[in-house]
Amino acid sequence: xxxxxxxxxxxxxxxxxxxxxxxxxxxxxxxxxxxxxxxxxxxxxxxxxxxxxxxxxxxxxxxxxxxxxxxxxxxxxxxxxxxxxxxxxxxxxxxxxxxxxxxxxxxxxxxxxxxxxxxxxxxxxxxxxxxxxxxxxxxxxxxxxxxxxxxxxxxxxxxxxxxxxxxxxxxxxxxxxxxxxxxxxxxxxxxxxxxxxx
Numbered sequence: 623x624x625x626x627x628x629x630x631x632x633x634x635x636x637x638x639x640x641x642x643x644x645x646x647x648x649x650x651x652x653x654x655x656x657x658x659x660x661x662x663x664x665x666x667x668x669x670x671x672x673x674x675x676x677x678x679x680x681x682x683x684x685x686x687x688x689x690x691x692x693x694x695x696x697x698x699x700x701x702x703x704x705x706x707x708x709x710x711x712x713x714x715x716x717x718x719x720x721x722x723x724x725x726x727x728x729x730x731x732x733x734x735x736x737x738x739x740x741x742x743x744x745x746x747x748x749x750x751x752x753x754x755x756x757x758x759x760x761x762x763x764x765x766x767x768x769x770x771x772x773x774x775x776x777x778x779x780x781x782x783x784x785x786x787x788x789x790x791x792x793x794x795x796x797x798x799x800x801x802x803x804x805x806x807x808x809x810x811x812x813x814x815x816x817x818x819x820x
Contacts (some may be wrong), residue, residue: 624648626714627707627708627711628669628671628716629660629662630661630662630667630671630745631671631674631675631680632679632708632711632712632715633652633657633661633663634668634671634672634675635675635680635704636679636706636707636708637651637652638681638698638699638702638704639708640702641707642684642685642697642699643698644695644696644697644698644699645668645672645695645696645698645699647668647751648672648696649668652668652716656766656776656779659759659762659778659779659782660778660782661665662681672698673741675698676698679701679702679703680704680707680708681699681700681701682699682701682702683697683698684697684698685697701727712815714747715745721816724730732809734809734810735810736809737809738800738805738806738807739800741800742797742801745793745796745797745800746797749790749793749794749797750794752789752790753790754788755786756783756786759779759782759783759786760783762779763776763779763780766779
């Protein structure tokens with residue numbers, strides 16, 4: 623194996639572990655199962671990932687069909703090597719916390735660049751968006767539960783919602799602390815020759 627499986631590659635192998643399918647069907651299932659909520663799926667990246675997995679022998683074409691004037695569709699199946707790699711990578715992801723670099727964490731570390739009033743306003747706007755995301759995720763979870771999916775099939779969405787709730791509570795608290803003067807600073811602004819707060 624030349625390099626570790628990416629999350630998207632693992633998602634493809636997970637889908638093919640259920641049954642053979644073509645990339646368009648994988649794309650549909652990724653949306654239907656809300657996998658795109660936990661795995662970044664950029665335009666064209668799925669097809670590139672499928673090609674790479676096939677080149678590595680982790681999946682293999684089992685059928686090619688054509689309907690009318692549509693382009694050929696190749697159905698892929700997971701190989702034994704692919705199944706072994708998927709299980710190995712999944713175990714690694716579960717066992718070892720990875721160092722991640724969330725953008726919001728970075729933005730908070732630079733908060734002192736802004737005046738406190740502006741920072742509080744921006745955090746308040748973030749809470750509105752977080753509330754909307756949380757409501758949307760709750761709706762998705764409710765709908766998936768109505769479809770009879772087992773909890774283990776939506777556990778990643780539960781974690782996503784728990785993170786959203788936690789972030790929402792934290793952002794609200796920080797915004798309130800700024801507005802009530804419990805958290806203060808003077809922004810550093812070299813344009814005006816200021817170096818107020820290090």
